[in-house]
Amino acid sequence: MRIKLIAAVSTIVWFAMCTPAMAQQTDSTKTVSDELQFIDYLINNREFDDALVLLRQPELLTKANTDQTDSIHYLLGWTFYNMKQLDSSIVYFKKISPTSPAYIKGSYYKTFELLYSGRYAEAEVAISNLPVQDSLQQELRLFQQSTGYLLQKKYSLFDSAAAQFTYTNFACATEQKNLFTYRDELKKVKQRSPVLAGVFSAVLPGSGKLYAGYKGQAIATLMPCVVFGAVAVENYIKDGPKDAKFIAAASVFSIFYVGNIWGSVMSVKTIRTQRNNEIYNSILLDLHIPLRRIFN
């Protein structure tokens, strides 16, 4: 009898204790930490728009404590990074406080994004403030710093920073070695003179393009000049300088001739930018790989 009584009382006590707990449980799916875990799941499943909708709920920030606020900023930065909206990503990575576990990853990704966006001055400041807790992070920091110098073509600074590489870490050793190849390739990009290209094209149409490095375009530029030049000469010899056919042919020739000189001057800059961009793209790709190896 006594045992039955104990059982009945226990039942009542349990119900009394658990009713509010159950109500709270229904609500618990809405708690910040649960919500953040769910948002992380959404990001992992590439549901970025949905993640942003949840992260931008005003009540999420209101309810969050300091750690959770950092997590929100990290997740916002990470979502924008995945959506390739680097400017927004940088803004949120910057907001993560140094005490947060996400601070290190956020800082290194932020530096990458600054370098990628060509914001070198800000990147240098970010690199100098990068947290370094172990030899791997030291290597990564040096790697990002060297890459920054290389992208700005500060070769002496690059050399002194890269001299400190130890190549002991698999995560970035290959990419560290590649930087030297890129440095050599960047140095090899020929510094052609636009004035000289113009002079060449004035003497022989198309030769300025050849000097700049566009072989195919040189012939394409030469042809109309030769055609209209020859026609103008022929008409001049046969009908004299006042003949309409000569004036028409000479006018068209002049347009092509001047265009050929201007085009050669511009092509020097174009080909240099094009070649530099090819190398920069390889450098930026390599800058990304160690980050993914280390943090993902």
Place this chain on the structure above:
Amino acid sequence: MRYIILFCWICIFPFAGYSTEVVAEKVLQKADSLFQLADYQQAGIWYDKAAYLSVDNVQKTHALMRKGDCYLMRSNYAAAEQCLSRITYYGLNDSMQYAARYKTALSAYLNSSFENAESQILQLRAFVSDTLLSVNAYPLYALILNESNRWTEAKEVLLQYISSSGSSAEQKQQMKQEVEKMYAGASIPRLKDVEKAKKLSSIIPGTGQIYAGYWGEGILSVTLQAVGLGITGLGIWKQYYASGVLIGFSFFQRFYMGGITRTEFLAQKKNYTLKRNFNNSRKEFVLKLLPN
């Protein structure tokens, strides 16, 4: 001992409300209500939450399919295809597997990912053992095959579907006749051979365009090239050699090379038009056959 067991049951009972399945079910209900209110983005998020909380793969699959519906309602076919690609088919019964694969194929079709759409239908045929169920996907399969220019296969698939449908023999006969008529040899588009058109234009200027069905452009092309050659001849006759040869021949050469490139474009344009006209006119009929 009896009382100890009773006590244990009492202790366990209050935790029933904590079950993730129960929570997932509640989340699913909330998502359904949002879907009914046509708030498809929020509904999609809640369906994903249900999928996230579900331990049972059937419930998870159901939630992801509903999220796919939300994307389809927003006409975001790429997102629907991507969302449905997250479904894992382990432990699903025939009807569930059919529904999931069918919806994925439909999203892929609407997203113009015809290879993925066909792959889903082929997997559906392979893994759904109930053929009475899998045959329902055949109208969609026919639409996919139409887009891949495989019209003979599309016809076969439609005939198979009609044969296995629940219609009366008379209706079946009528529908089969309609399919036969629609996919008869004469009505199937005869696509132009792009390479052949280019070759024709390079041998006899203008004939490639005419072969592609553009008579006007063909005649214009041959006329302009003749003018170029005429200028060359005239220049030589009048002893304006440089003017004749360089200007006349350049003129001819530009139109000759341009004519070949134009022929390629025109043949492709013709093929596209023929295909679209045929497929669009068949789509209406096939859509009537689609299961609800």
